[in-house]
Amino acid sequence: DTGVSQNPRHKITKRGQNVTFRCDPISEHNRLYWYRQTLGQGPEFLTYFQNEAQLEKSRLLSDRFSAERPKGSFSTLEIQRTEQGDSAMYLCASSKTDRGGVSSYNSPLHFGNGTRLTVT
Amino acid sequence: SQELEQSPQSLIVQEGKNLTINCTSSKTLYGLYWYKQKYGEGLIFLMMLQKGGEEKSHEKITAKLDEKKQQSSLHITASQPSHAGIYLCGADFDSYGKLTFGQGTILTVHP
Numbered sequence: 496d497t498g499v500s501q502n503p504r505h506k507i508t509k510r511g512q513n514v515t516f517r518c519d520p521i522s523e524h525n526r527l528y529w530y531r532q533t534l535g536q537g538p539e540f541l542t543y544f545q546n547e548a549q550l551e552k553s554r555l556l557s558d559r560f561s562a563e564r565p566k567g568s569f570s571t572l573e574i575q576r577t578e579q580g581d582s583a584m585y586l587c588a589s590s591k592t593d594r595g596g597v598s599s600y601n602s603p604l605h606f607g608n609g610t611r612l613t614v615t
Numbered sequence: 616s617q618e619l620e621q622s623p624q625s626l627i628v629q630e631g632k633n634l635t636i637n638c639t640s641s642k643t644l645y646g647l648y649w650y651k652q653k654y655g656e657g658l659i660f661l662m663m664l665q666k667g668g669e670e671k672s673h674e675k676i677t678a679k680l681d682e683k684k685q686q687s688s689l690h691i692t693a694s695q696p697s698h699a700g701i702y703l704c705g706a707d708f709d710s711y712g713k714l715t716f717g718q719g720t721i722l723t724v725h726p
Contacts, residue, residue: 499657526712537621537703537716538658551713586657592712601712603648604705606657 499607501587507613508577515573516610520589527570528604529562530586531555538586544570545592577614584609618642619706621717628694629725636689636720638704646707647687648714649678651700658703661689691722699724 500519508514520527526545530538541560542552546567559577564570574581588604620639628634638647646665650658662671664680664687671678675692691698701721705714 501657528713530716535718537705537718540713540715543713584655588658590712601646601707601710603660603663604658604712604714605660606650608657609655611655 499587499589499605501585501607501610503610504608505611505613507615510577510579510614512577513573513575514577514612515571516585516587516612518570518572518587518589518607520569520587521605522568524589524591524602524605525567526590526592527564528588528590529570529572530588532584532586532609533582541572574612577612579614582612582614584611618708618715619704619717621702621704621720623720624718625721625723627723627725630695631693634691634694634722636702636704636722638687638689638706638717640685640706640708642685642708644680644684644706644708645710647678647680647684648705648707649687649689650703650705652703652719653700694722694724696724696726698722 502517528543529541532538542562544564559575562572586609588606590604591602593600622637648663649661652658662678667682667684669680677690680687701719703719704717
């Protein structure tokens with residue numbers, strides 16, 4: 496178990512360019528979450544997957560943002576036509592959820608170290 | 616998130632002092648999670664509370680969830696410089712595991 500891995504750690508891009516971030520979750524975790532965090536604020540939820548299915552998207556997530564988890568393992572978050580307001584830390588987290596039977600169990604979210612995006 | 620309020624926003628203490636951080640929800644929680652974050656890094660899981668009245672401790676950190684499951688506190692005893700960082704509470708409101716976070720409390724511990 497090497498933890499949640501995110502790449503790149505830092506990305507500087509010019510306004511209008513597209514960027515893509517990658518997240519590799521803990522291997523046995525079936526859920527994967529994307530959050531965005533700006534300075535002085537807590538993380539804000541963007542979207543999450545259970546296996547390869549995207550179950551929820553925040554209203555914060557504009558049409559320029561798209562996330563995929565094609566084989567239920569790693570995930571990518573793409574931002575098209577970046578704007579200066581997109582500058583933030585993008586955090587990925589994973590967890591294990593078991594909702595079978597009469598009870599459900601959600602493990603705590605384990606976070607990666609994030610990708611810091613700067614749009615100039 | 617206005618659904619979850621943390622106080623204080625920042626805290627400066629002398630090494631060895633005790634301190635408490637509070638997290639208040641506008642509605643009943645399914646679960647409450649405490650995390651610590653160093654600047655520019657990811658969140659490190661500290662503790663999870665799910666039952667009303669529950670209390671958990673790890674080393675010098677104790678977290679409690681009130682009976683109504685709307686308020687939690689994080690207490691650090693005999694603080695050390697290694698405790699410095701940003702403490703965040705995260706709420707699971709619907710049992711689906713997705714967390715809504717407070718704005719964080721910045722803790723500074725002077726040696």
